[in-house]
Amino acid sequence: MAFSPQTRAQSRRWLPRSFYARAALILIVPVLTIQLAVAVLFLQRHVEDVTASMTATMARQVALVRTHPELAALLGIFEAEAPDATRIRIWDLGGRVMRARLAEALPDLAAVDTVAARKEVRLGFADGTGLAFPRDAVSAPNPHQLIVWMVAVALVATAISVLFMRGQIRPIRRLAAAAEAFGRGQHADFWSSGSTEVRQAGTAFLAMRARIERHIEQRTLLLSGVSHDLRTPLTRMKLELGMMDGPEAEALAGDVRAMERIIDTFLDFARAGATDALAPHDLTALVREAVSLAAPEAEVPVSGPEGVVMPVLPEGLRRAVANLVGNALRYGRRVRVEVSAGAAAAIVAVEDDGPGIPDGDRDAAMRPFSRLDAARGSTEGNVGLGLAIVRDIARAHGGTLRLGDSPLGGLKAEVVLPR
Template sequence: MDASPTALRDRPPRGASPRWLPRSFYARAALILIVPVVTIQLAVAVMFLQRHYEDVTVQMTSNMAREIALAREHPDLADALDIDLGAPPAASRIRFWDLSARAMREQLREDFPDLVAVDTVSVRKRVALGFEDGTGMRFDRHNVSAANPHQLLVLMVATAILMTAVSFLFMRGQIRPIRRLARAAEAFGRGQHADYRPTGATEVRAAGTAFLDMRARIERHIEQRTLLLSGVSHDLRTPLTRMKLELSMMDVPQSAELAGDVEAMERIIDTFLEFARESATDERARVALKPLLRDAAEMAMPNRPVELTGPELDADIYPEGMRRAVANLVKNAGRYGDRVRVSLQSGAGAIVVAVEDDGPGIPENAYEAAMRPFSRLDDARSNTAGNVGLGLSIVRDVARAHGGALRLGRSDLGGLKAEIVVPR
């Protein structure tokens, strides 16, 4: 049983990537680019900050420790050393993100075991020390730690942002041809001929050229099939017309049976022409679906009632193709069942036209075979009715021309349920 395009798109393939990874190629390429850049930036920043805040601060603090020791031994030299003597701080105060202050405190404690308090918060850009003997002193912060590397960090971040933006623009230009190829392939799958010219990198151009070759081969195949079926069917009409004329002038008991066989052959030819014609002359238009379904049901079974349910909807479709597809389904349902129901449903991303009957239905394992061209499930049945097994195949081709699918299932009426699913 065919799945709808939405189900096929949402179904995770084997070996799919983890759910936390982005799904688009553009996002994945950006992730591949950004992660190494950010990692390198962080590694450089950590190494630089460790060197700057720890090694340089420890060296400068060691130099300052000698001046502090000199000022403690000779207080009269404190002014010359730019050290202010006074009351000690009440307690140690260091901000938790101040790495250089932490390194400075550890080095000062190593040099002065009697150090009891280090305060870098009370007075901005000043360090206050307190010792066990009750003395205290203050000096400029820049004497024990290098200037904060804000300029270098800002430069690193600004450079990273600039290069990432340039890379994004470059990637966007590289991904644009892939998106154009995807749109052209999607349009061709819906029966439309989108203008496409291969561009981009060598690999993308190769894929685009292969797509154009494939599209040309498929179009030639469809054209040849159409010409073949149309030609054969047209050539058979002349002898059939002559046979009908001769049978009408015959007055023998067998003439009625022969006339029935000729009519069956005409129906087979009409079916061939319908299959060959598909939607070649049909153009998309926005139409009201419910009146179209009613016309299709009346065309297929003019003398029998058909239930029609569903809301009033407008859709952008191939009107003649949809009318022919629904008529085929209604005709099949009326052939094998007494009750026929046509329903219209609308979802978030698709429109579903369902035709159901109360007949014997089709075994589930024969759904795919029933939709193949020239496939008849009852091989022993004679073909006097003109059945060549093209009805469901025509319906599936019409559904695919809309970018949708034909689904078969079991109806609650007891027979077959055929659904034409087309995207909105």
């Protein structure tokens, strides 16, 4: 019978979450199982067999003392008050074996008490007489020593194994930290170490990181180079159009301005993955500054708590907020920005009352060069990179970009930044 991935995942919920705890569990469970198996099988058999043999000898001595009382002191048996009933502790395995053997050898035995006196066994007979003898005369000598040694050896072995596991897991943790740092746009020092499998994973990560860095570098150089080379002919075109009159010249000037906006967008996209350093900033103050720079003539309200200081990429975050505010002003009339902060993350939300984006198109809207408004041409400067730039900047912080519905009736874009 095949189980679904969800069923298998639910069946493992009882397992610890960390690899270190799971490895420790894999080690400790077999050790405890062996301990219990030895204790139950070997010790029980040992206690029962030895106790039965010693009890048989003691039963013969008790029978001899009952017929020849003068031998009691010589055999270590003495008179005692007869117990009223049999009392043996539940966990006293040897006591139950001893009682059974005594009952078989002494037909008139009425009661056996191993609780009334410490380290002593009292017997009561049908005629009202009682005898007592030391418990160690019918018990295996010091069976607890084996248990103590087993526990001590198990603890030492577990401690050594835990230290060994820490050394094996440390390279995995370093690999995870390096991967997380790379996802935030940081270049953490990392070298491959550990077991063969961990070294292979580390080497694969280093090769992957190098390939991604080369790809980002090539993308940046390509877009920067193309954008830079296009500025020279555009400048000449602007000068020539400045000396021309007529509606045709004005239309061409609009095209040139749109091409300049496209070039600026390319440059922003090329810079989105780099490189201003993380630094602590007041998040609300930084967002207000970005909104005022992006829309100096529009009255865009910014709300949020003061004093939310957290490490951010300041230039990147300014660019992300500016892109979202510019998009909101392009498609809507009412725009508002809200900053909220929790224990785990801070959120910068930009809302508008425009047409919004359908739920099924939101993932596509965040892809580079994706334009959902097909009726608009690229002459307006829209090349479908605005939300892609914002998403790249959010990922550089280790966060994400979320699109949803705004209470204003349009789009709500949230930049989630982990704290």
